[in-house]
Amino acid sequence: MKFKDYYQTLNVSRDVTQDQLKQSYRRLARRYHPDVSKETNAEQRFKELGEAYEVLKDPEKRAAYDRFGSDWKQGQEFRPPPDWDAGFEFSGGGFTGTEGFSDFFESLFGQRTGHGRAGGGFQAQGQDHHAKILVTLEDAYHGATRTISLQTPGMDASGHVRAGTRSLNVRIPRGVTEGQRIRLAGQGSPGIGGGPRGDLYLEIAYEPHRLFRPDGRDLYLDLPVTPWEAGLGATVTVPTPGGRVDLKLPPGSQSGQKLRLKGKGMSGRDPGDLFAVLKIMTPKPTSDADREIYEKMANQMAFDPRASM
Secondary structure, three states: OEOOOHHHHOOOOOOOOHHHHHHHHHHHHHHHOOOOOOOOOHHHHHHHHHHHHHHHOOHHHHHHHHHHOOOOOOOOEOOOOOOOOOOEEEEOOOOOOOOOOOHHHHHHHOOOOOOOOOOOOOOEOOOOEEEEEEEOHHHHHHOEEEEEEEEEEEEOOOOOEEEEEEEEEEEEOOOOOOOOEEEEOOOOOOOEOOOOOOOEEEEEEEOOOOOEEEEOOEEEEEEEEOHHHHHHOEEEEEOOOOOOEEEEEOOOOOOOOEEEEOOOOOOOOOOOOEEEEEEEOOOOOOOHHHHHHHHHHHHHOOOOOOOOO
């Protein structure tokens, strides 16, 4: 997938004001409108202009897109970093008229949807906001109360996009998993005509962990073992989010083999499992005695791991 420089597409600088952005878009849209343009690539250029403007016209989406900075160039191979949008607070009902937009757009903003609700009469409930937050796996496992900071982009008096911040105390429920949402009532936009405020929905994502890889409620752990532990069988101590436990390795265990620790994954009413993925570590011989052991194994054990190749 190729990176799209939306500023280059609209022929503006990165510090362009929102009014200047609108002017440039309207000028280029008139030039490349398929009904009037004689350019051979008019239809494609018109779609590209619409996609770029759809993102940059909204201060929230523009501030999130600007996180990539000027390090990425038009046409470079690109994959969005995991949880690239964590910490940004978005409002409103997402995007409109995005059919036919690029894979690049979909990878960044394709899932943007709003949760706004309207009331009757002269009152309306305020728009709901949404944001993704990163939490530690330990906080998700045990539950915790944390102070989080969210970026809340908007426009200053000169028409430039500026990012403010707000801090909130959030209770992280015990056993919450990635993708689940926490609702903070009344933390969205103000209501209209005396209507109630909208809510803020926080989508949970885990910070990368040095040991565990989450998969829903299950966790995976790479477990280093010695050749003799794997070959002869052994009982080894294994870390879990709830503390260390003993795990029995069966004789003849192999690298890549998964051993299940039932109920030792993420906590909750229906706790997940922990899967220890064995990784046999071969010690480097550092003495004549070490080499003799390896030579004895080579001479005595009729084993060829490539026999089936």
